[in-house]
Amino acid sequence: MEQRRLFKGKRTRTPGGETLVRLSGVRKRYDGGTEALRGVDLEVRAGEFFSLLGPSGCGKTTLLRILAGFEEPDAGEVALAGRNMRGVPPYRRPVNLVFQNYALFPHMNVYDNVAFGLRMKRLPEDEVRERVDWALKLVDITGLERRRPHELSGGQKQRVALARALVNEPEVLLLDEPLGALDYKLRKQLQVELMNLQEELGLTFVYVTHDQEEALVMSDRIAVMRDGRIEQLGYPEDLYERPASRFVAQFLGTSNLIPGTALEGGRVETPLGTLTVSETLPAGARVTLSIRPEKVRLRRHDVESANRVRARVDDIIYTGAENQYLLDAAGFELVAYTLNADVQEPGHEEFDYDEQIIAYLPPENLVVIHE
Ligand code: ATP
Numbered sequence: 001m002e003q004r005r006l007f008k009g010k011r012t013r014t015p016g017g018e019t020l021v022r023l024s025g026v027r028k029r030y031d032g033g034t035e036a037l038r039g040v041d042l043e044v045r046a047g048e049f050f051s052l053l054g055p056s057g058c059g060k061t062t063l064l065r066i067l068a069g070f071e072e073p074d075a076g077e078v079a080l081a082g083r084n085m086r087g088v089p090p091y092r093r094p095v096n097l098v099f100q101n102y103a104l105f106p107h108m109n110v111y112d113n114v115a116f117g118l119r120m121k122r123l124p125e126d127e128v129r130e131r132v133d134w135a136l137k138l139v140d141i142t143g144l145e146r147r148r149p150h151e152l153s154g155g156q157k158q159r160v161a162l163a164r165a166l167v168n169e170p171e172v173l174l175l176d177e178p179l180g181a182l183d184y185k186l187r188k189q190l191q192v193e194l195m196n197l198q199e200e201l202g203l204t205f206v207y208v209t210h211d212q213e214e215a216l217v218m219s220d221r222i223a224v225m226r227d228g229r230i231e232q233l234g235y236p237e238d239l240y241e242r243p244a245s246r247f248v249a250q251f252l253g254t255s256n257l258i259p260g261t262a263l264e265g266g267r268v269e270t271p272l273g274t275l276t277v278s279e280t281l282p283a284g285a286r287v288t289l290s291i292r293p294e295k296v297r298l299r300r301h302d303v304e305s306a307n308r309v310r311a312r313v314d315d316i317i318y319t320g321a322e323n324q325y326l327l328d329a330a331g332f333e334l335v336a337y338t339l340n341a342d343v344q345e346p347g348h349e350e351f352d353y354d355e356q357i358i359a360y361l362p363p364e365n366l367v368v369i370h371e
Contacts, residue, residue, distance in 0.1 A: 017045045017046025017047045017048075017204075018045065018046050018082070019043045019044070019045055019046075019082075020044055020045065020046050020080065020081055020171055020172055020204050021042065021043065021044035021050075021067065021079075021080060021172055021204075021206065022042070022043050022044075022077075022078070022079040022080075023040050023041060023042040023043075023063075023066075023067075023076065023077070023078055023079075024041050024076055024077050025039055025040075025041065025075060025076035025077065026039070026040040026041075026063070026066060026073045026075070026076035026077070026078065027039055027040075027073060027074050027075040027076055028059075028062055028066065028071060028073050028074055029074055035228055036059045036062040036228055037059045037062055037063060037066075037073070037228045037229075038227070038228035038229050039076070039228075039229065040059075040063060040076070040228075040229065040230055041230070042223060042230065042233070044172070044204060044206060045204075046171075046202075046204055047202050047203075047204055048204055048205070048220045048221065049195070049198050049205045049207065049218060049219050049220045049221075050204075050205060050206050050207065050219065050220065050221050050222075050223070051206075051207045051208070051209060051214075051215040051218065051219040051221075051222045051223070052064070052206065052207070052208045052209075052222075052223050052225055053209055053210065053211075053212060053215040053222050053223070053224050053225065053251075053252075054210065054224060054225030054226055054231075054251070055210060055226070055251065056210060058225040058226055058227060058228065059225055059227075059228040060176075060208040060210070060225055061176055061208060063208075063225075064097060064174045064176050064206065064208055065097075066078060067080070067093075067095060067172070067174055067206065068090055068093065068095055068096075068097040068174055069085065069088060069089055069090035069092075069093050069095075070090055070097075072086075080093060080094055080095060080171070080172065081094050081171050081172075091120070094170055094171035094172065095170050095171065095172045095173070095174055096117075096164075096165035096166075096168050096170040096173055096174065097165070097174040097175075097176065098158075098161050098162055098165045098173065098174065098175045098176065098178050099161065099176055099178075100176050100177040100178060100180045100181060101181065102149070102157045102158060102160070102161040103161065104149040104157060104160055104161060104164075105149075106148065106149050106150065107148075108148070108149075109145065109146050109147060109148055110136070110141065110144050110145050110146070110147050110148075110149075110152070110160050111132060111136075111145040111146070113149070113160055113164055114132045114135055114136065114160065114163045114164045114167055115128050115132050115167075116164065117164065117167060117168045118131060118132070118167060118168070131167050132163075132167060134167075135163035135164075135166050135167040136163055138163065138166060138197065138201075139159040139160075139162050139163045139166070139193075139197075140159065140193075141156060141159045141160060141163065144156065144160075154181055154182050154186070155182055155186045155190065158178055158179070158181075158182065158190065161178070162178070162194075166201075171204065172204045172205075172206060173203055173204065173205050173206070174206050174208075175205060175206070175207045175208065176208045177208055177209055177210070178190075178194075178207075179191065179194075179209075179214070180209075180211075187214075191214060191217060191218055194218070195218055207219070212251060212252045212253065215236070215252075216236045216240065216252070219236055220235070221233065221234060221235055221236075222234065222235075222236055222239055224239060224247075224248050224251060224252065226247055226251075231244075231245055231247055231248055232244045232245065232248045239252055240252055240253060240292075241367070242367055243255070243290060243367060243369065244369065245369060245371060246288055246290070246369055246371060249290040249367070249369065253292060254292070254293055254335060255290045255291065255292060255293075256290065256291050256292075256293065256296070256334055256335055257288050257289070257290055257369075258270045258271065258272060258275070258288065258289040258290075258291070258332070259271070259286075259287075259288055259289075260275070260286075260287055260288070260289055261284065261285070261286055261287070262281035262282060262283055262284060262285040262286075262287055263283055264283050265280065266278065266279060266280045266281065266363075268281070268287060268289060268368075270289065271330060271331070271332045272309045272329050272330060272332055272334075272361075273309065273330070275289060275306075275307050275361060275363075275366060276306040276307055276363045277289065277363055277366045277368055278363045278364050278366070279368060281368065285370070287368050287369060287370055287371075288368075288369040288371060289366045289367065289368060289369070290366070290367040290369055291361055291365050291366050291367070292365070293324070293335040293336050293337040294322075294336075294337045294338075295361075295362065295365035296334065296335075296336035296337075296359050296360070296361060297336075297359070297360040297362065298325065298336055298338060298349065298351060298357055298358070298359055298360075299349070299357060299358040299359075299360060300349050300351070300355075300357055300358075301358070302358055303358070303360065305360055305362075306363055307360060307361040307362065307363060307366070308358050308359070308360050309329045309330075309334070309358070309359045309360075309361065310329065310330070310356065310357075310358060310359075311327035311328060311329040311334060311356075311357055311358070311359045312327065312328045312329075312354060312355070312356055312357075313325055313326075313327060313351050313352065313353055313354060313355045313357060314326045314327060314328045314333075314353075315353070316351070316353065318340075320340065321339070321340055322337045322338060322339055322340055323337070323338050323340055323350065324336075324337050325337070325338070325351065327357075327359055329359060334359055336359060338350075
């Protein structure tokens with residue numbers, strides 16, 4: 001897979017294709033008593049890169065295994081490409097699953113691993129060769145056909161696993177943390193290659209990850225899962241900019257969560273004083289205000305605006321690209337990130353330990369969470 005573009009960039013969202021995956025009311029309890037899925041409704045459209053994101057144990061893998069046919073749901077319906085999948089075995093489903101641990105056959109070489117599914121379908125050997133060659137070229141491992149899995153690097157093994165799935169031309173490719181075992185740089189490179197592949201071949205991906213950055217970068221839409229349920233489903237920027245719960249606000253990036261009680265006229269009483277938000281709220285409602293650290297503006301001198309809060313710099317973490325400030329605002333801890341730009345730049349300020357400054361929380365960046 002040739003690395004053509006570093007960034008996918010925005011493309012037309014909401015693929016217009018038909019619904020390929022539909023789950024309604026899906027529940028699953030394992031024998032040990034764990035309720036892994038507690039009623040999941042979900043639709044994935046043709047051509048979509050759809051991610052399931054959530055912490056360990058939230059039910060992501062169970063959901064994929066149900067789609068693949070390795071588990072049957074206790075309740076609810078699963079339809080793939082318009083067909084109800086109840087009782088349909090894995091090999092008759094229009095999907096292929098790529099496992100995190102590759103699950104290659106150790107005694108077979110790369111070629112035979114990739115050819116396996118086609119031979120099971122009893123395709124003629126010349127067609128098998130043609131399709132295996134196509135898949136190996138696609139994932140850039142031509143030349144490694146005779147190697148056994150133990151003679152490959154982690155990245156190469158994952159490419160073989162991908163080729164083995166793609167060669168069957170599934171309508172939906174299910175990927176279970178496919179890059180989880182790879183080191184950071186390789187993961188970044190393969191993320192770009194996977195995105196390019198998905199887009200160029202017009203494939204539909206259901207992609208499981210617990211890495212929020214990976215999900216934000218790669219997906220058209222994301223379902224954030226928690227305890228066997230979908231907590232929030234939407235476009236990456238919507239989930240990031242408008243988290244609907246404290247859980248999503250904290251799981252997807254970092255957030256300052258400020259508890260408060262609504263007053264008249266879009267104002268909220270908080271430990272930081274009265275803050276203005278950009279929506280009106282029923283007076284007396286208990287809410288949480290969420291603001292991302294990069295949206296908190298820091299000033300040395302006071303300015304005329306709403307939501308100015310006096311704060312002391314408690315700690316500064318230098319990360320290279322940013323300075324992360326830990327602030328004490330009337331006993332409340334506030335986190336603010338500023339870009340590590342050139343100090344000569346107009347308006348750019350850096351602050352010292354223990355300095356008294358002004359933190360400005362723009363009303364339009366304060367997200368009201370009703371919980
Ligand atoms: P991870 O990111 O760690 O893979 P996950 O979100 O994929 O987690 P699942 O593997 O779907 O989560 O597991 C959901 C819940 O079901 C967990 O509590 C897990 O312990 C339980 N579970 C999973 N598989 C089984 C099984 N075969 N038998 C009993 N319980 C299981």
